[in-house]
Amino acid sequence: MIQGHDLRPLVVHVVFRFDVGGLENGVANLINHMPPDAYRHAVVSLTEITDFRRRILRQDVQFIALKKAPGHTFWLYPRLFALFRELRPAIVHSRNLAALEAVVPAWAAGVPVRIHGEHGRDVGDLDGSSRKYQWVRRCYRPFVTHYMALSRDLAHYLTSTIGFSQATVAQIYNGVDTRRFHPAPLRPPIAGCPFADPGYWLVGTVGRMQVVKNQTALAQAFIRTLAAFPDLESRLRLVMVGDGPLRVQAQALLQRAGVAGLAWLPGERDDVPEILRGLDCFVLPSLSEGISNTILEAMASGLPVIATDVGGNGELIEAGRTGELVRVADVEAMAQKIAAYAMSPLLARTVGQAGRIRAEREFSMEAMSERYQGLYDSLLKSRAGQSGSKALICR
Missing domain, CATH: 3.40.50.2000 (Glycogen Phosphorylase B;)
Structure with a gap:
């Protein structure tokens, strides 16, 4: 009216x-x-x-x-x-x-x-x-x-x-709100997260844990990364924020692999900007996307982004410059990209900074x-x- x-x-x-x-x-x-x-x-x-x-x-x-x-x-x-x-x-x-x-x-x-x-x-x-x-x-x-x-x-x-x-x-x-989503000079601890030690390197994702988002692929890639690069076990940790049917499935995968203690799945949270600032790398393993808000938020937060090459993801990410693209459900490729950034934190920060600049300039x-x-x-x-x-x- x-x-x-x-x-x-x-x-x-x-x-x-x-x-x-x-x-x-x-x-x-x-x-x-x-x-x-x-x-x-x-x-x-x-x-x-x-x-x-x-x-x-x-x-x-x-x-x-x-x-x-x-x-x-x-x-x-x-x-x-x-x-x-x-x-x-x-x-x-x-x-x-x-x-x-x-x-x-x-x-x-x-x-x-x-x-x-x-x-x-x-x-x-x-x-x-x-x-x-x-x-x-x-x-x-x-x-x-x-x-x-x-x-x-x-x-x-x-x-x-x-x-x-x-x-x-x-x-x-x-x-993307580049004032709300912004990098931190030093990675702050995430409230409630058990991986507060600055020596850890946190890879993670945020979003509804539904089939189309395919977070179980990230859980599998994390498991594969630790198996292929055992030296990373002391510092690589997984954060998966969100709720939905795939949360239980991801937890079960991690439990069966014996690495559940190296992952944190807190469910739905309302402090996404703070969570992103507490990560070192963001991964989006979706089966389908339009234009992903979470990719834009991760870029604005200064994170390197690894995502599946679906929908508009390739329009947001400049592969090799602001992140990396992998084929859908390619767990091996995802694991390799995670390991590359985890073993070269300076490269990860440089890529994340380029993503921040792109978010400010174009989105x-x-x-x-x-x-x-x-x-x-x-x-x-x-x-x-x-x-x-x-x-x-x-x-």
Whole structure:
């Protein structure tokens, strides 16, 4: 609902679930860093909104959870239609396939601009080859004004594989808060971590421990590193922060290998910047990615990054300069890269410093928010030119 005489256009961000995750973190970062006089914002979750909402610092943001039951979003169409008619947004911005259906009631409610964002693929369609999901995207094309892809890889998928016009697809990288995520002059101990001795060399990862993130590959690579380079056993330690089904599996792998005492898996934490500053190297073993927030955060924290060469990872990491890329599930290659950095801490620091410089230069929050605001402004201006200025608010 329009607040008094507030004439700022409203953007409604539609997600499947507003909880800890890279997509959701990107929404929070955008809202926090876009100039408050430009747009109002609301977050609509088809399912739930958790305490993660506290990551959004602005006080004028509305949060709405629709508590969707499993199944087709079609049953939510009347509620979404009524909600969009009440809120009268200038823009509805849905994110990822699970929220795409929201563009239909947005179109029916007369929302002038309907943007759909592609943030990455999940385990059900890691390489984008699913004919079903390709068909779904084409089916909803008439209801989408414009598409936004986080990576060049995803933009190419939309234009080449799906067949959308390049004129309807924008590509905008995530940004990273380089003030919140920054290096420490000396590696500080991580609160609660048993590996506080500065003589240890800590390799680690942070994120949801779900199948698509494949953290068990990192556990296997750690085991392989110790087996191939036994001299590292006295100082190489593993930190895996996050919760989910793979946490138990990773713990079991480490236990069977007899190295569980050399690893720390504390579960979910809310002090990620401090954790990253307490590492010496960051590893992302994902099966699929869009543009990884955690890679950007690790780069901003001055860490060398080892990641699988999937999605947009190769667009963030300059192999050999700011980190290294390995094939998916290539445990041996991952182990070799970990060992190379662990045995040459000076090289690791030099690579991490190069990543920090790249994060500051190319992936700032200011650049991201300016690009989004420019996209929003241009689409609204184009729509106003087609339909008159009244099209900016639903009637």
